[in-house]
Amino acid sequence: MAEHHDAVSIIRTKRDGAELSRSQINWVIDSYTRGLVSDEQMSALAMAVLLQGMNRTEISHWTAAMIASGERMNFTTLPKPTVDKHSTGGVGDKITLPLAPLVAACGAAVPQLSGRGLGHTGGTLDKLESIPGWRASLTNAEMFAQLNDVGAVICAAGIGLAPADKKLYALRDVTGTVESIALIASSIMSKKIAEGTSALVLDVKCGAGAFMKNIEDARELAQTMVHLGNDAGVRTSALLTDMDFPLGLTAGNALEVRESVEVLAGGGPSDVVELTVALAEEMLSAAGIDADPAAALADGRAMDVWRRMIAAQGGDPEAPLPIARETEVVRADADGVLTSLDAMSVGIAAWRLGAGRQRQGEQVQAAAGVEWHAQVGDQVKSGEALFTLHTDTEDRIPAALAALGGAWSIGEAAQRRPLIHERIR
Structure with missing residues (x-):
């Protein structure tokens, strides 16, 4: 006889700090x-979880239950090992764009199921x-064919996964329960395991x-997710990487694509290159492939895969990217x-210029965003351009300028933390 459950008793259990059973x-x-x-x-249960936490067993059961709510994909028939990357999100974080073709160029298959941006972090699909011409939605059959042929695919996750x-994600967003480590870890890992x-x-x-x-919270989140993955056979x-300062020199949609293509062409900002290569090394090691990603970036192999990957999804890798109608220099x-x-x-600021959305389903401006012409630690001269703001809507500029108001300072010398803090296995 299955035990009988009801929502209120489960909410009370967690509210009072007790452990939820697998069955609950x-x-x-x-x-x-x-x-x-x-x-x-x-909502009440999510708030109870945020305030009381869940232990490792509970988080593991919670993640498994979310996976069981939908379908699971299976790539074992592919001739190459599959490896994916997930970032917890940052500003100027365009790393997926050069990384997926780079890892594919080294012999792995990279099924990068990505999302759209909400709030201050941009979405890879946007x-x-x-x-x-590029399209985000592929059928499972199209995805398999592209992984077989090109080795990398960046596309929208199917509605059937978790x-x-x-x-729950939409609910957490409007109930102040996004920050729970248990809920962040199970949300990310249920999608990635599925x-x-x-x-x-x-x-x-x-x-x-x-x-x-x-760093303590980041480390706890990382350890929780690493355990969840390994327990599930992934x-x-x-x-753990630094996000005190934005990555690279751009935040926005087309602006970040342009910067990614510069990286694939062997140039680009040194921090973007460093993180792309470090993550590629980690991914290839996890996939059991012995290869030198820095060499594949330098000799153009990664760029070749990028062009094929974009073209396979209907995009024109040679087409000029959209340019904003209005710019403002700071x-x-x-x-x-x-x-x-x-x-x-x-x-x-990038979001206010039109690069992001305030509500799900809103259109974003492809050309909007912020470009900065110096990184922390660089010399600057009075009167030189420090930022260029890009938008199609002139009346968005004042609010973006207000966001940048106290965002930067000029002094004698700068302290930068290392980009990569530690590795967790």
Whole structure:
């Protein structure tokens, strides 16, 4: 005889700090997915989880229940090992774009199921959609064919993967429960495990522009996700990386594609190159492939895969990227060194210029965003361009300028933390 559960007793159990049983978790996730547990009840449970936490067993059961809510993909028939990367999100984080073709050029298959941006962090699919003709939605058959042929695919996750997560994610967003480590870890890992990759590398950001502001929280999140993956049979490791300052020199959609293509052409900002190569090494190691990604970046092999990957999804890799109708330049007000540049403020400025969305389903401007002409530690001269703001809508500029107001400073010398803090396996 199956035990009988009800939502209120499960909420009370967690509210009072007790451990939820596997049976309670399975029941509540399944019932919520089917609409038998209301949003109000799930909101209360999410808040109880945020305040009381879940232990490792509970998080593992919660993740498994979310995976069980939908279909699982299986790539074992592919002739190459599959490996994927997930970033917890940051400003100027365009790493997926050069990374997927780079890892594919070294012999792995990279099924990069990505999302759209909400709030101050841009979505990978929004960036790629600034390329004329490129489409994000592929059938499973198209995805398999492209992985076989090109070795890399960046596309939208099918609606069938972890539908419980889709519902819960939208709910967390409007109920102040996004920050729970248990809920972040199970959300990310339920999607990635359901996606069927055999290995996974996590880029867990910490700093001013990240979800996790301090390294202890970032480390706890990374360790939780690494355990979840490995327990589910996915070889998982994580890099803790810095997000005090934005990555590269651009935040926006077409702007970040342009910068990614520069990296694939052997140039681009040194921090973007460093992180791309470090994550590629980690992914190839997880996939059991002995290759030198820095060489594949330098000799053009990664660029070849990029062109084929874009073309396979209907995009024209040679087409000019959209350019914003309006630009506004912010100039340095002193000579010296750029000593700080707040990632969050830059992200909010790019979002206000039209690069991001305020509500799900909103259109984004392909050409909008912020370009900065110096990184922290660089020399700047008074009167030189420090930022260029790009938008199609002139009346968005004042709000973006306001976001950048106190976001940067010029002084004598700058302290930069290393880009990669530690590796977690």
